[in-house]
Amino acid sequence: MIDTLTCIMCPIGCELQVIVLDEKMEITGNKCEKGKEFAVEEILHPKRNLATSVPIQGCEHRMLSVRLDQRVPRDQIFPILNEISRLRPVPPILRGQVLIENILNTGSNVIATRTVK
Ligand code: SF4
Incomplete structure (x- = not known):
């Protein structure tokens, strides 16, 4: 190959x-x-990072950008996206705050990429 x-x-x-x-x-x-x-x-063992956004609880039209703090196996990307899609973080949220720890046992955390008061 x-x-x-x-x-x-x-x-x-x-x-x-x-x-x-x-x-x-x-x-x-x-x-x-x-x-x-x-x-x-x-x-x-291909790995990828992931960044997306989720709705903020109580602020229907406001989205919070989130990302993984470590790359994860490529075949875990869709299951992880599915988990993240259920997330509705509640303000106040700090930039860098862990929103989901060790998602799907990958060793990677889902973190907020900005502060929302
Ligand atoms: S780390 Fe940079 S210099 Fe080294 S092989 Fe990769 S792209 Fe090239």
Whole structure:
């Protein structure tokens, strides 16, 4: 299998070529070791971050932006979105406040990205 990925670990955005043959993985195009680590994770256990918004309790037309504080396995994104969609945070809410701890046992928390008084 041959794959091309863009490394997202820094703004340079190296284009990585990944060749997977049997049990071995050959990675080229990376300017540093982080690129190799990124490619291995992306091929074997891809992870993603997630940002969305939820309605604020008692303020029907106001939304609160929220995000995960750590990337999670890609196949958990839709179940996590489903959990977050039930969230109705009650003000006052502080920026960085944990709204759901360790969502679906992923080790990631759902946090508020702004303050609402
Ligand atoms: S391989 Fe290194 S230099 Fe290139 S984008 Fe990734 S982190 Fe940046």
